[in-house]
Amino acid sequence: MYQQQKPQQPQQPQTQHGLVAGVTQSNATDSIVATNVYECSLHGILSTPSSTFIQRAKGMMRSEHPVSYKEMIYKSTVQTQGPSWAENSILPSEIHIRYEKNNLYVRYIGVPQIKDNINAMIRNVVDVRSSETFFIYLDNLGYVKDYEYFVDGYQYSTYNLSLFLVNHRRVLPDGTKGDILNKHSMVELQCLSGEEGFVAAAEYLNTYAEYLYPFVELIKFDHRNLTLDNAQINNNYNR
Amino acid sequence: MGYKCIFLYKGLLPEISKRIEFLGGVKVSSTWSISCSLYLERVPDGSNLNPRDFYLLLFDEKPKKCFVVSRDTIVETDREMVSILEKTNSYRKRQTTDILGSKYELGDFIIRIGPIVARTEVRGILVEVEYIACSSPVTSPFNCTKLLSEFINYNLGPFPEPIQTSYDFSAYPTLSKTYSDLHTSYQYVNLLKTIQ
Numbered sequence A: 001m002y003q004q005q006k007p008q009q010p011q012q013p014q015t016q017h018g019l020v021a022g023v024t025q026s027n028a029t030d031s032i033v034a035t036n037v038y039e040c041s042l043h044g045i046l047s048t049p050s051s052t053f054i055q056r057a058k059g060m061m062r063s064e065h066p067v068s069y070k071e072m073i074y075k076s077t078v079q080t081q082g083p084s085w086a087e088n089s090i091l092p093s094e095i096h097i098r099y100e101k102n103n104l105y106v107r108y109i110g111v112p113q114i115k116d117n118i119n120a121m122i123r124n125v126v127d128v129r130s131s132e133t134f135f136i137y138l139d140n141l142g143y144v145k146d147y148e149y150f151v152d153g154y155q156y157s158t159y160n161l162s163l164f165l166v167n168h169r170r171v172l173p174d175g176t177k178g179d180i181l182n183k184h185s186m187v188e189l190q191c192l193s194g195e196e197g198f199v200a201a202a203e204y205l206n207t208y209a210e211y212l213y214p215f216v217e218l219i220k221f222d223h224r225n226l227t228l229d230n231a232q233i234n235n236n237y238n239r
Numbered sequence B: 001m002g003y004k005c006i007f008l009y010k011g012l013l014p015e016i017s018k019r020i021e022f023l024g025g026v027k028v029s030s031t032w033s034i035s036c037s038l039y040l041e042r043v044p045d046g047s048n049l050n051p052r053d054f055y056l057l058l059f060d061e062k063p064k065k066c067f068v069v070s071r072d073t074i075v076e077t078d079r080e081m082v083s084i085l086e087k088t089n090s091y092r093k094r095q096t097t098d099i100l101g102s103k104y105e106l107g108d109f110i111i112r113i114g115p116i117v118a119r120t121e122v123r124g125i126l127v128e129v130e131y132i133a134c135s136s137p138v139t140s141p142f143n144c145t146k147l148l149s150e151f152i153n154y155n156l157g158p159f160p161e162p163i164q165t166s167y168d169f170s171a172y173p174t175l176s177k178t179y180s181d182l183h184t185s186y187q188y189v190n191l192l193k194t195i196q
Helices: A050-060 A134-141 A198-212 A228-238 B013-022 B081-088 B141-156 B181-195
Strands: A037-046 A063-076 A094-100 A103-112 A121-130 A143-158 A161-171 A177-180 A185-193 B003-009 B026-041 B053-059 B065-069 B074-078 B091-106 B109-118 B121-131
Touching: A037 A198, A050 A143, A050 A161, A050 A198, A063 A161, A094 A134, A103 B081, A121 B081, A134 A143, A134 B053, A134 B074, A161 A198, A185 A198, B003 B141, B003 B181, B013 B091, B013 B109, B013 B121, B013 B141, B026 B109, B026 B181, B053 B081, B053 B181, B065 B081, B065 B181, B074 B181, B091 B121, B109 B181, B121 B141, B121 B181
Parallel strands: none
Antiparallel strands: A037 A121, A037 A185, A063 A094, A063 A143, A094 A103, A103 A121, A121 B074, A143 A161, A161 A177, A161 A185, B003 B121, B026 B053, B026 B091, B053 B065, B065 B074, B091 B109, B109 B121
C-alpha cells in the first residue's frame, strides 16, 4: 500500500506526487543513478473492535486520509533469475498499478530482503506516475495481469510513518466492487528507508507497534513461510 | 508547446549555426540534449523468439520525465521508470544515441541543432525547428506544417530534397489530437531508426 505516503526523513528523495522516488538524474545524457529506497513494514489483522483501534491511531498520528483505489498486480512473462530461496514461493518482482481518481500510479515492488536480524519486512520500491496508456505499454513489455482487488480504508500518518487500516474487496467481472475478502481489516505500519537505515526503521516501526498492542499485533511477515501450495490457495482466493 | 519538425542536416554544424545566426537567431543554450536508448527483451539463450523492443527517450528540458515508444503506443512516465526496467531485469539497454547541441530563438521559432552520436561516432547533424506561435488553443499545431515548411526550406536550405514537415501518426492510435511531447518522441525515434 502506498496511498499518499508522506515520508519526511531528510535523506529520502521525494517525487512531486508525494511518493518516494528511486532515481536521481543529473541531466539527460548522464547515466542514471539509482538511489535505492526500501519500504519497511509490519502487518497485522485487526480482530478487536475497530472503533477503539481508530481512537488509538488518531491519538498517535497527525493526519487521517480515506483511501480508496483499485490495485492491479502485473507479473512478467519474461523469465529472469531470482534468489534461490525464493523458488516455489510467491516472490516474483511485481509491478503494482494503483488506479485512483483517474490517476495512475505504478510501483515496482522487489522481493523481500533476507534480514533475519531486522524485525520488519524490507522491500525495494520504485514509484512512477503515468497515464492510462501505460497498460498498453506493460502489455507490450510482456507483463500480464495476475490479480486485482479494491482497497478501502484509512491512512494515518505522522512524520515519516504511515498506518493503514484497510479492507480488500474482490473485483467482479464487470470491474465493480465485490465482496470483502476478509471480515477483519488489515493493518499495515510502514515507513521508507535508504540502504543504511533498516535497523533504525525497524526499531521505529516496532516502537509504534508496541503502542498499538493489544488492539492489534503487528509482526514481520515472512514470505519464506509461504509455499507454492499456500500461494496457489491465496491466488485462488484473491481471484 | 508548438509544433516541431525534425530532420537530418547533411552539411556541417558550423554551416547551419552561422545560417541561423545570420537570420538573427540568438543562442540561448549550449547544453540542449536528448538521449534515445533501444531496449531489447532478454530472451533465453538459444531461443528462436524475436525479442520485444522499445525506445526510451530522455529530454533535458523535461528532467523528471521519460518517453517510451513501444510497438503501438507512446507513454510518458516519471524518469524512475528507467530504474524499474533495470530492477526487473527483463530488458537490457542495447544502444544509446545522444544528441548534445545548441538552442536558438528566432522570432516565433526555436531551433535546436546538434550532432547525433551513436557508439561514439557522429552519424549526422540533427535539426529541430519548433513553431511556437501555434501553441494557442484556438489554433491546431497541425495546421502550421506549411508555414514551417516554408521557413525551413527557404531560410535554412536549400536542401537536395524539400524537408517534409507533416507526419503520419496513425500507427499510434492512442496519441491525442493535441500535439505533445509524445508526438515529438515518435518523430525522434522515426528519424533515429533511419540512421542506425
